[in-house]
Every structure is written in structure tokens, then in C-alpha cells.
Amino acid sequence: MAYLCDQHSQVIVFGNEKGGTGKSTTAMHVVISLLASGARIAVIDLDRRQQTLTRYLENRSSYARKHNLALRCPEVHTLPVSGHPNIAEREQEEAAFLTNFVDRLDPVNDVIVIDCPGSDTPLARLAYALATTLVTPLNDSFVDLDIIAQVDPDTYDVGKLSLYSETIWESRKQRALAGKRGLDWIIMRNRIGTTESKNKRRVDGVLKKLRGRIAFRYVPGLSERVIYRELFPRGLTLVDLIEVGTKLSMSHIAARQELRNLMRNLRLPEKVINQTPRAC
Numbered sequence: 001m002a003y004l005c006d007q008h009s010q011v012i013v014f015g016n017e018k019g020g021t022g023k024s025t026t027a028m029h030v031v032i033s034l035l036a037s038g039a040r041i042a043v044i045d046l047d048r049r050q051q052t053l054t055r056y057l058e059n060r061s062s063y064a065r066k067h068n069l070a071l072r073c074p075e076v077h078t079l080p081v082s083g084h085p086n087i088a089e090r091e092q093e094e095a096a097f098l099t100n101f102v103d104r105l106d107p108v109n110d111v112i113v114i115d116c117p118g119s120d121t122p123l124a125r126l127a128y129a130l131a132t133t134l135v136t137p138l139n140d141s142f143v144d145l146d147i148i149a150q151v152d153p154d155t156y157d158v159g160k161l162s163l164y165s166e167t168i169w170e171s172r173k174q175r176a177l178a179g180k181r182g183l184d185w186i187i188m189r190n191r192i193g194t195t196e197s198k199n200k201r202r203v204d205g206v207l208k209k210l211r212g213r214i215a216f217r218y219v220p221g222l223s224e225r226v227i228y229r230e231l232f233p234r235g236l237t238l239v240d241l242i243e244v245g246t247k248l249s250m251s252h253i254a255a256r257q258e259l260r261n262l263m264r265n266l267r268l269p270e271k272v273i274n275q276t277p278r279a280c
């Protein structure tokens with residue numbers, strides 16, 4: 001299994017059992033930021049049903065071709081589906097596909113980005129065990145927070161941990177047993193409203209209480225901005241705006257700064273993020 005051998009690359013996994021929290025959008029922005037800094041990247045899309053990240057990257061290639069643009073595009077891999085009739089054997093075969101992919105991609109890449117589906121699947125669990133960094137985007141909502149822990153409705157004290165936290169705990173145990181370094185779990189708030197609200201403060205307060213208890217880093221993420229939704233059909237990110245001739249607004253500049261902060265918060269080794277960018 002890949003997580004038993006020495007790993008060369010950083011494996012950044014975007015995971016959250018809940019759909020629609022911004023995993024694929026954030027993954028795309030991280031991938032393109034890393035490419036722009038010259039890192040060698042491979043992408044594995046584990047969301048075989050929605051394939052948002054794959055579709056995003058396909059849109060990028062088509063747009064670049066159509067408009068004769070030299071946009072950097074990573075290699076994207078979709079896992080084959082096992083044809084085995086038995087569920088347990090199918091899961092085992094697909095787990096082997098994933099570990100073999102990572103084993104093969106590891107020596108020739110600086111970073112492997114894995115985008116997970118918004119549900120609990122054996123492959124997503126395996127991805128958590130393979131990860132060096134797990135990024136979990138969370139919207140500013142107690143509904144989203146409920147996948148991490150339950151909260152007292154009157155005091156907002158943190159009660160029982162929820163299933164997703166248990167899943168990550170299990171992955172950490174597996175890594176420790178395999179002698180791997182600890183998983184860096186980052187909970188990132190996504191779609192943060194720009195106006196102050198009681199809800200926003202309360203979610204912030206609960207996450208601050210929780211981070212010591214279940215060992216995650218809590219980082220500010222991306223604000224709620226329409227640009228994140230608009231860029232998908234062209235396969236573009238905030239990183240590409242200048243290259244494609246967009247005049248930056250104040251909102252674009254603020255958004256690019258948020259993305260830069262997020263990249264810094266990933267705490268990737270200097271050698272990964274400070275390389276000479278390669279052409280497409």
C-alpha cells in the first residue's frame with residue numbers, strides 16, 4: 001500500500017462527507033496556483049459521478065484551444081471502475097487502483113491533488129489515509145458544522161463528535177500504525193459572507209473551541225463571490241485573470257489575496273512552491 005512506503009510528493013486531499021461545500025472549486029484554485037508556481041502536479045478525481053474537477057479542467061483545455069491561450073493544464077486521472085460482481089472484491093480492487101495510481105504518480109510529481117465525492121465512500125477513506133494534507137471546506141452554517149460535531153442549542157458548547165471526525169480519527173490511527181507522519185487536517189471556511197452576522201461569529205467560536213479537541217488547523221478560506229461560479233465554463237481561476245486580459249476589480253484583488261493566504265496556509269515545502277513556472 002502506498003501509505004506504507006516512503007512518500008516523495010505532498011498529497012492534498014479535498015474531503016467532506018457533505019456535498020456542495022466547495023471542495024472542487026477550491027481544489028481547482030489550489031491546482032492552478034501550484035502550477036503557476038512551477039510545481040509538478042497530478043490530479044485524481046474520485047468523484048466519479050459528478051466529476052466537477054475533471055469537467056472544470058476539460059473546460060480549461062477547450063477554452064485554451066479555442067482562444068489560442070497558453071494556459072497551464074495538469075494531468076487529470078479518473079479511477080477505472082471495477083467490474084467485479086462482488087461488492088467487497090470490487091472495493092478491494094478499486095482500493096488497489098488508487099494506491100497504484102498514487103505509487104506511480106508519487107515519484108514524478110511534487111503534489112498529488114485528490115478531490116473526493118461529497119459522501120462517505122471506501123475510496124474517500126483510503127484517500128484520507130494517503131493524504132499528507134486534508135482540506136475540508138465548510139460553509140458558514142451549523143448544518144455544515146454538524147458533520148464535525150454536535151453543538152448545544154443554548155450555549156453553543158461542543159458536545160459529541162460526529163461521524164466525519166470519527167472517520168478522520170480512524171485514518172490518523174492507520175497512518176500512525178504505518179509509521180507515517182501525522183495528517184495535517186485543515187478546516188477551511190468557504191463562502192464566508194462579507195457582512196458580520198451572529199451566525200458567522202458563532203460558527204467561528206465553535207470551530208475555535210473544536211480545533212484543540214480534534215487537532216485540525218482552522219484557516220480562513222474564500223469569501224462568497226459570484227466570480228467562483230462564473231469561471232467554471234471557461235475553466236479559469238482567479239490566478240488566470242490577468243493572463244486572459246481581464247481588468248481586475250477590487251473584489252478580484254481581494255479574492256486573489258484570499259487565495260494567496262490559503263496557499264500559504266497549506267504550508268507546502270519551499271521547494272514545491274518556489275520553482276520556475278513551466279510553459280503549458
Ligand SMILES: Nc1ncnc2c1ncn2[C@@H]1O[C@H](COP(=O)(O)OP(=O)(O)O)[C@@H](O)[C@H]1O
Binds near residue numbers: 018020024026222225
Ligand atoms: N467561495 C465561493 N463563492 C461562491 N460560490 C462558491 C464558492 N465556492 C464554491 N461555490 C459554488 O458552490 C457550489 C458547490 O461548489 P463545489 O466546488 O462543486 O462543491 P463540492 O465539490 O464540495 O460539492 C458550486 O455552485 C460552486 O460554484
Ligand SMILES: [Mg+2]
Binds near residue numbers: 024025050116118
Ligand atoms: Mg465536488
